[in-house]
Amino acid sequence: MRRSYDQYCGLAGALDLVGERWTLLVVRELMTGPKRYTDLIESLPGIGTSLLASRLKQLEADGICARAYLPPPAASTVYQLTDAGEELGHSLMPLIRWGLRHAVPEQPGPDTLIGPEWVLLGFTHQLDPKTLGGIDGTYRFVVQGHPAWLQIRDGRANLVPEGADRRPDATVTLDAATVAAIGSGRTSATDAVLAGKVSIEGDQAAIDDLIRVFATVG
Amino acid sequence: MRRSYDQYCGLAGALDLVGERWTLLVVRELMTGPKRYTDLIESLPGIGTSLLASRLKQLEADGICARAYLPPPAASTVYQLTDAGEELGHSLMPLIRWGLRHAVPEQPGPDTLIGPEWVLLGFTHQLDPKTLGGIDGTYRFVVQGHPAWLQIRDGRANLVPEGADRRPDATVTLDAATVAAIGSGRTSATDAVLAGKVSIEGDQAAIDDLIRVFATVG
DNA sequence: CCGAATCCGGCATGATACTG
């Protein structure tokens, strides 16, 4: 029997489902695409293998994530968000941005793990869908040396896993503090570019598209 | 030394501060005005007095809430949100509405605690500030027999504590399931009124204002 | 190697009793 706050309240109900330690970080991982058990273990150092298994089972039972079985030769199990899980992910964006503003230090500490997708989430969430229309491109973001891929297509921007065959239309290089400042809303993307904190290289048309998208952020 | 995920991520950082059991529910309580220690204990059955004290200390140390000392004759300590705490409250609204949609059953169970403010939060968050302009009124909502007060003034709507001297301009009566359906976005407020799920009584001008506000919700 | 289940020490939580 699971522990419940037993209150008729959206927050208490949400926390009954996803309020336990690690659970929301598992959801965060799945927000950037399906992941294998081992991928999750690596992104979540300290979780303990049995706890992850238990969390995944709960999330599955609650309809937040589901397993999928990749066909051979990949032949592996992946976990992915259901529609309810995707909605949950979107509903977390303001909290993520609050955390960037109030809970994440300017500079990461020596032992702090950096996942470029984590900090890019706050950025992509601020993009204006109207500006994205007509753009079709794949951008490689290098955050503090760690690469992540952003795909803009059909008026939507998504972080996608690195693909062996993928070639970036442009590469954007910046450090973690800069992404955090932009993602949190503290700095506008344009200001960061003008301050020389962001380097963009690649196909000129793609760069122009990106600059236009940046102009709407902040 | 507090346990930390130690990840450069807005969500992980936020959870380092407010991810432990009960913490966000304390914040939720403070979202509807300053509260005394004993008020909190009563709204959070099961928390255990020492754990609440510990959580309040953490929230204070992290700049999310602060104590205030009421002057005599009230002569009592209250806890209230700081600016960062208010921001946190706002950032939780989408999660609260997700919870209303996916984690709260239609009908409360026999032991489920009902706090009218909890479920009204999802409603007030959807109000369109433009519609609120020019309205100055105090409305009494009776949710499943439990009263709560909504004050609309200066273009903003806030849940306020019951005041001995307060007199409602109108009283709205409805059940918990109806507020949840509206607050979650499943039903529009207008539809709920048309379906006879909501009863409104009071001053005719105040009722008209309220109906106009309702029309923007959903 | 992937995806777990098991065992165990330690810390967090919950209930009660007690104090200024």
Add this chain to the structure above:
DNA sequence: CAGTATCATGCCGGATTCGG
């Protein structure tokens, strides 16, 4: 009213093991 002290319980983290 506003907490502190204490203690039983249960959850978490780490290591090990095990089947596919």
